[in-house]
Amino acid sequence: MTTIEISPSDRVFILTGAGISAESGLPTFRGADGIWRQHRVEEVASPVAWQRDPKMVWEFYSMRRRVHEGKQPNAGHRALAQLEAQLGERMFLCTQNVDALHERGGSRRVVHMHGELFKSRCDTCSRPPFADQNTYEEEVPRCECGGRIRPHICWFGETPYELDRIFDELQRCTVLVAVGTSGLVEPAASFAAYARSSHRRVRAIYVGPEEPANRLDFERCVAGTATEVLPTLFAVRSEAARAV
Numbered sequence: 001m002t003t004i005e006i007s008p009s010d011r012v013f014i015l016t017g018a019g020i021s022a023e024s025g026l027p028t029f030r031g032a033d034g035i036w037r038q039h040r041v042e043e044v045a046s047p048v049a050w051q052r053d054p055k056m057v058w059e060f061y062s063m064r065r066r067v068h069e070g071k072q073p074n075a076g077h078r079a080l081a082q083l084e085a086q087l088g089e090r091m092f093l094c095t096q097n098v099d100a101l102h103e104r105g106g107s108r109r110v111v112h113m114h115g116e117l118f119k120s121r122c123d124t125c126s127r128p129p130f131a132d133q134n135t136y137e138e139e140v141p142r143c144e145c146g147g148r149i150r151p152h153i154c155w156f157g158e159t160p161y162e163l164d165r166i167f168d169e170l171q172r173c174t175v176l177v178a179v180g181t182s183g184l185v186e187p188a189a190s191f192a193a194y195a196r197s198s199h200r201r202v203r204a205i206y207v208g209p210e211e212p213a214n215r216l217d218f219e220r221c222v223a224g225t226a227t228e229v230l231p232t233l234f235a236v237r238s239e240a241a242r243a244v
Helices: 018-022 047-052 054-068 075-090 163-172 188-196 226-232 239-243
Strands: 004-006 012-016 091-095 110-112 115-122 149-153 175-179 203-208 220-223 234-236
Touching: 004 175, 012 075, 012 188, 047 054, 054 115, 054 149, 075 091, 075 226, 075 234, 091 163, 163 188, 175 188, 188 203, 203 226
Parallel strands: 004 234, 012 091, 012 175, 091 110, 175 203, 203 220
Antiparallel strands: 115 149
């Protein structure tokens, strides 16, 4: 049985991708309807698409919100929530997923680098993103300022959110675990290499049924799905154990 020992001095960076949510029945982004209404996902998830046809963009994200209904967190999500409860601020959970399954599984400090499906924001003013469960297929909602309300999603051509905070945590971590990511999408595909490029020793482990494209950035790959591996992957040592 593979385990990762976490000492009282370790800081753990967790990166999750579509694989962990796929086990809860959520299709991957590129697999969400595959070709949606004969459009590639890049054609409905970009600033250009928003300017060209905001109604169609909202139809796509409304569909994704409906698909999310009834989906529940799995054992992988719950295992990471338990690890967070044990480590507190020594664990940093960064996800490429826009769904809410980590939060539903009990995680309290999740950084969604690609945005959140159930939040929206104005495309014009500085109004903060807000919780939004609605589906919009008849008309595009408007902000009080007159701007259009758009999904709080990082689209193709936009900069992922909270990168400064993410790279700060990558510099501080001593353990990095990537779960269910392809190793193809930047900048997340370079996180392990960035963390290991420092002078300190960083243990980088990948968890997934198949090796990622950036396999050489990890010292170890643990074969298996998130639900199979994560519940028994972490062995957290206490301060008392270190004293002994």
